[in-house]
Amino acid sequence: MTILLLADxxxxxxxxxxxxxVSAARDMGGVIHVLVAxxxxxxxxxxxxxxxGVDKVLVADDPALAHLLAEPVAELLVTLSVDYAAVIAPATSVGKDILPRVAARRDVxxxxxxxxxxxxxxFERPVxxxxxxETVQSTDELKVITIRSSAFDAAPQGGESAPVESVSLPAKEWKARFESEALTKSERPELTSARIVVSGGRGLGSAQAFETVLAPLAEHLHAAIGASRAAVDANYAPNxxxxxxxGKIVAPELYIAVGISGAIQHLAGMKDSKVIVAINKDPDAPIFQVADFGLVGDLFTIVPELVQALG
Known part of the structure; x- marks a missing residue:
């Protein structure tokens, strides 16, 4: 089989x-083509x-694809998909936006x-x-699949270069257009790819505590900062x-949950982390059921002590 992977x-x-x-595609077997749009x-x-593991790279270079809007990218994938047994993409916001359109257009x-x-x-997928x-078997002629990236190791990079080939976007007048974007800039690692994540919950009590309590710990550990839904809903942290x-699914080497009770919604996004440390004053908090290490106590005392111990 030949697989077409939409690059992130x-x-x-x-x-x-x-x-x-790419690692997931290799597990499926066959030839792997990567589309960079x-x-x-x-x-x-x-x-x-x-x-x-990449056998060929297809490049679609077009101003209409500049912001990876779902409409033109899906049109391109639908056009190309007739030559492939599977179209896959990481389950990022872009992949989740585009691939359902491809599946609907191909009626699979x-x-x-x-x-x-x-x-x-x-395939296996969480529900x-x-x-x-859940174990899912697809009998469709074309498989359309999104990949939870945190579940697969990254394929190594730096090997022999695969051939690169240009493809064209079908000429069409698009209904959707890009207006603007507001990007958050940070010197911290990106949340979904960070080796260490420090997350705060409603127990922090304020947005100020995220900066005065959580941020120093993250800086000492060179970690990304995350938040529970409760903290986001309370405007302690941005969406x-x-x-x-x-929210985002993460699986870092170390996940530190500070003031997070451990609701099912939150656990679904981080329980695949290699090592989980929980800090919470409630000894019965559900987060301790998945934590490898737990500290029961006042986070406003424990976290500054950790920062001081880290030097």
């Missing part, structure tokens, strides 16, 4: 989610060509957020906020920091 990128660099999706994305295509089912490949047509694992079923 920010217009400047290739996202790590692409290399992780965008404007002035030649350097991204060259980076994708060096990911181990989509298998979403897979965490394991059993066979080329059989009920991760409390159960893009939310970890959970309706």
């Amino acid at each position: 990128h920010d217009g400047q660099t290739l996202g790590e989610a692409t290399a992780r999706a 965008g404007e002035n994305v030649g350097s991204i295509a060259r980076a994708a060509a060096t990911v181990s 089912m989509q298998v979403s957020d897979i965490t394991r490949v059993i066979a080329a047509d059989t 009920y906020a991760g409390n159960a694992i 893009d920091l939310q970890v959970g079923q309706t």
Whole structure:
């Protein structure tokens, strides 16, 4: 089988989610082609060509693709998909936006957020906020699949370069248009790819506490900062920091949950972390059921002591 993978990128660099999706594609077997869509994305295509396991890179360079709007990218994928047995993408906001359109246009089912490949047509995916694992087998001629990146290791990069080939976006007048974007700039690691994540919950009590209590710990650990939905809803932290079923899925090497009770919604986004440390004054908080290490006590005392111990 031949698989078409939509590359994840920010217009400047290739996202790590692409290399992780390549690992999933390798588990499916067959030939892997990576589609890099965008404007002035030649350097991204060259980076994708060096990911181990990639057999070919297709580049669609067009101003209409500059912001990866779902309408033109889905049209391109539908056009290309007739030559492939599967179209896949990381389960990022872009992949979740585009692939359902492809599945609908091709009149096939989509298998979403897979965490394991059993066979080329059989996959595992979490349901009920991760409390159960569903095995799905697709008999469709075309498989349309999104990949939970945190469930797969990144394919190594820097090997022999795969051939790069240009493809064209169908000529069409698009109904959707890009207006503007507001980007949050931070020196901290990106939340979904960070090795260490420090997350705060409603127990912090204020947005100020995120800066005075949580931020110093994150800086000492060179960690990304996350937040529970309760903290986001209370305006303690911005939406893009939310970890959970309706936020971002993370699986860092170390996850520190500060003042987070451990609602199912939150656990669904972080319970695959390698090591989980929980700090909470309630010894019966559900977060301790998944934590590898737990500290019961006042976070406003414990976290500053940790920061001081880290020097």
